Amino acid sequence: MNLNTIVEVKRPKSTDAIGQWRDGYAWLAGGTWLFSEPQVAVDTLIDLDTLGWPSLTATQAGLEIAATCRVADLHAFKGPAEWRSAPLFRDCIDAFLMSFKIWNAATIGGNVCMSLPAGAMISLTAALEGVCTLWPRDGAPREVPVTAFVTGNHKNVLQKGELLRSIHLPAAALSKRYAMRQMSLTRYGRSAVLIIGTAGDRGKDFLLTITASTPRPVQLRFDKTPSAAALRHAIDEHLPAGGYFADVHGSAPYKRHLTYHFAEQIRAELA
Numbered sequence: 001m002n003l004n005t006i007v008e009v010k011r012p013k014s015t016d017a018i019g020q021w022r023d024g025y026a027w028l029a030g031g032t033w034l035f036s037e038p039q040v041a042v043d044t045l046i047d048l049d050t051l052g053w054p055s056l057t058a059t060q061a062g063l064e065i066a067a068t069c070r071v072a073d074l075h076a077f078k079g080p081a082e083w084r085s086a087p088l089f090r091d092c093i094d095a096f097l098m099s100f101k102i103w104n105a106a107t108i109g110g111n112v113c114m115s116l117p118a119g120a121m122i123s124l125t126a127a128l129e130g131v132c133t134l135w136p137r138d139g140a141p142r143e144v145p146v147t148a149f150v151t152g153n154h155k156n157v158l159q160k161g162e163l164l165r166s167i168h169l170p171a172a173a174l175s176k177r178y179a180m181r182q183m184s185l186t187r188y189g190r191s192a193v194l195i196i197g198t199a200g201d202r203g204k205d206f207l208l209t210i211t212a213s214t215p216r217p218v219q220l221r222f223d224k225t226p227s228a229a230a231l232r233h234a235i236d237e238h239l240p241a242g243g244y245f246a247d248v249h250g251s252a253p254y255k256r257h258l259t260y261h262f263a264e265q266i267r268a269e270l271a
């Protein structure tokens with residue numbers, strides 16, 4: 001859609017070129033959400049593309065995903081063989097309801113900053129223990145785990161003008177085994193539930209990340225793969241019946257039922 005309130009699009013080479021942040025400014029990533037509805041409070045878009053950040057940087061420490069990395073680029077990425085969780089990139093991306101246009105334009109950072117329950121890049125990066133690097137407008141960069149970045153439906157910790165620069169996935173998390181389950185009420189609908197489990201060898205460091213059925217990621221960590229009863233108990237402890245996210249993509253009782261069902265499947269698969 002044409003955004004008829006926009007009077008300027010800035011294309012900076014560095015974030016220093018932007019100067020003082022003011023109301024009416026908005027970061028522009030892929031634009032798939034920004035251009036999908038009126039933005040009456042926005043008069044200036046600041047395009048992140050011209051900052052020229054390398055999309056994906058793999059090192060021994062893990063994978064650095066620039067906020068501007070396109071979903072399509074992450075889908076094409078192939079990690080080293082020891083990163084046993086790398087196929088999860090594709091599994092999560094395939095769970096993300098996308099047209100051709102969104103597929104080629106949407107960015108990982110844009111998806112995380114949208115902070116929607118069905119944000120599949122949130123599910124992915126939370127499950128792989130991602131840590132966000134944030135650039136406040138005034139002040140030193142700060143690091144926040146993805147699980148703490150999203151605080152609710154379309155809510156996160158970003159301050160005015162603050163930029164998500166990148167997300168780091170540690171090699172230790174990428175090296176774990178994983179199991180994933182996802183369900184939508186309709187074939188091409190948004191996820192009603194997307195749950196990912198990861199575990200090290202011999203079931204050590206079992207981590208369950210519940211997303212889509214909840215307004216923000218809920219993560220349960222165990223030293224080793226728990227029993228079915230212990231897992232169910234932990235879900236109830238961290239996720240009371242009132243803590244599920246109800247919308248047109250599924251009622252809270254439906255999402256709660258699927259959460260128990262898939263969590264147990266994942267536990268059994270990784271055990």
Ligand SMILES: Cc1cc2nc3c(=O)[nH]c(=O)nc-3n(C[C@H](O)[C@H](O)[C@H](O)COP(=O)(O)OP(=O)(O)OC[C@H]3O[C@@H](n4cnc5c(N)ncnc54)[C@H](O)[C@@H]3O)c2cc1C
Binds near residue numbers: 034
């Ligand atoms: C038909 C349709 C279906 C969709 N389905 C889904 C879905 O299933 N799940 C889902 O999660 N989303 C969905 N979306 C919403 C959106 O398209 C995606 O979340 C997408 O990943 C957003 O990425 P983008 O790069 O296009 O972000 P943009 O549209 O460019 O930006 C989104 C928001 O994030 C801010 N932002 C972007 N990058 C940064 C950054 N690095 N730092 C700080 N702020 C930033 C922008 O200012 C803006 O407020 C859908 C949209 C449409 C139109």
